Amino acid sequence: MIGGVVRETHPGERRVALVPESVSRIHAKGVDFLIEAGAGAEAGFSDDAYREAGAEIAATAGDVLASADLVVRVQAPDATEIEASKAGAAVVGLLFPLTAEAMVQRLRSARLTAIALDRIPRVTLAQSMDVLSSQSTVAGYRAAVLAAYRLPQFFPLLMTAAGRIDPARILVLGAGVAGLQAIAAAHRRGAVVEAYDVRAVVKEQVESLGATFVEVPAIEDAETEGGYAREVSEESQRRANEVIAERLRSTDACITTALIPGRPAPRLITAEMIEGMPHGSLIVDLAAEQGGNCELTKPGEEVNVNGVTILGPLNLASDLAADASRMFSRNAEKLVLYLLNDGELSFDFDNEIVKG
Numbered sequence: 500m501i502g503g504v505v506r507e508t509h510p511g512e513r514r515v516a517l518v519p520e521s522v523s524r525i526h527a528k529g530v531d532f533l534i535e536a537g538a539g540a541e542a543g544f545s546d547d548a549y550r551e552a553g554a555e556i557a558a559t560a561g562d563v564l565a566s567a568d569l570v571v572r573v574q575a576p577d578a579t580e581i582e583a584s585k586a587g588a589a590v591v592g593l594l595f596p597l598t599a600e601a602m603v604q605r606l607r608s609a610r611l612t613a614i615a616l617d618r619i620p621r622v623t624l625a626q627s628m629d630v631l632s633s634q635s636t637v638a639g640y641r642a643a644v645l646a647a648y649r650l651p652q653f654f655p656l657l658m659t660a661a662g663r664i665d666p667a668r669i670l671v672l673g674a675g676v677a678g679l680q681a682i683a684a685a686h687r688r689g690a691v692v693e694a695y696d697v698r699a700v701v702k703e704q705v706e707s708l709g710a711t712f713v714e715v716p717a718i719e720d721a722e723t724e725g726g727y728a729r730e731v732s733e734e735s736q737r738r739a740n741e742v743i744a745e746r747l748r749s750t751d752a753c754i755t756t757a758l759i760p761g762r763p764a765p766r767l768i769t770a771e772m773i774e775g776m777p778h779g780s781l782i783v784d785l786a787a788e789q790g791g792n793c794e795l796t797k798p799g800e801e802v803n804v805n806g807v808t809i810l811g812p813l814n815l816a817s818d819l820a821a822d823a824s825r826m827f828s829r830n831a832e833k834l835v836l837y838l839l840n841d842g843e844l845s846f847d848f849d850n851e852i853v854k855g
Contacts, residue, residue: 500843502835503567505535505560509574511813513541513820514827516571516592521832523552529842530835531555533563542820564588569844571831575602586610589844591831593617593630597761612846614838616831625852627833632676633826637816639680639756642783643669645815646752647688649808650781655689666691670750671710672743672767672792673757674701677785681754682710693746696757697739713746715739744772752781755792764789770804778806787811 532554546556557563564583572592594615596603606613616630657664667690674696692710702712764786784796796811816823
């Protein structure tokens with residue numbers, strides 16, 4: 500079997516799906532590899548490193564796609580890449596099939612097997628394959644660093660000859676993987692951190708990272724069996740909005756990370772709430788690509804409303820391409836090795852992971 504890795508074509512994408520170490524380990528299990536020249540360059544992995552891992556370097560993506568029985572990628576393929584792929588090949592990547600009906604139809608028409616890493620279930624056996632969690636870890640950390648960079652004040656408390664500088668007050672909305680990483684990164688930098696989530700079960704995790712959990716009276720728990728958040732009732736959302744609005748009035752920077760799988764991002768910050776925020780404060784909306792947690796977020800843009808800066812960054816994990824690629828690669832490698840049987844992919848559609 501031939502595995503393939505191509506250079507990512509999605510705008511701004513710098514990650515590579517498999518790093519040389521993963522290629523070497525999969526190659527040892529009987530899979531030959533074709534790697535497009537320069538596929539790992541933006542993440543810091545040279546063609547020579549792939550050659551040393553046992554791969555052959557191909558001049559173009561077309562050369563890889565025409566021969567590969569398995570293509571591992573970060574972002575979903577575009578129409579041209581699907582058309583160029585070998586019939587019967589398998590495509591592994593972040594495909595988000597629930598919101599990409601046209602792409603799914605093109606994959607079906609091209610007789611390609613799609614393996615969506617974003618659909619891997621949150622079960623113990625699949626923890627090492629959980630790409631969403633690993634990349635959310637990167638994005639959450641990067642969001643806190645971005646907030647520290649853009650906020651016009653220090654994060655930590657400072658006692659200087661020029662007087663006392665109070666620490667920044669940070670509010671994190673959503674305490675999933677990205678939110679928890681943002682909390683940890685902001686706290687390590689000396690900020691005073693608060694966090695809110697509709698899932699009461701995360702209170703202990705938030706507090707273990709040194710943050711204060713913002714509680715909403717009489718709100719129902721909204722955790723699904725898979726550990727994700729679900730939508731809450733209108734009454735619960737109204738109560739939450741009141742508490743969030745009150746906390747925002749004394750917040751220097753707010754990092755929003757709330758997502759619901761397969762649905763638009765929940766609206767947590769309204770235009771009215773922003774009017775009450777301090778002049779010079781900041782919002783970093785990690786959910787921008789899914790519509791945003793903030794009503795005024797513009798995906799990929801920066802806006803300023805009444806002195807409040809709202810950032811809608813896209814694909815923050817790509818900013819830390821080297822480590823994000825290493826983490827993505829380890830997850831993808833574990834899945835590929837799990838599916839390999841005597842050097843060939845084997846699909847058991849009754850298997851919990853494959854069904855996901």
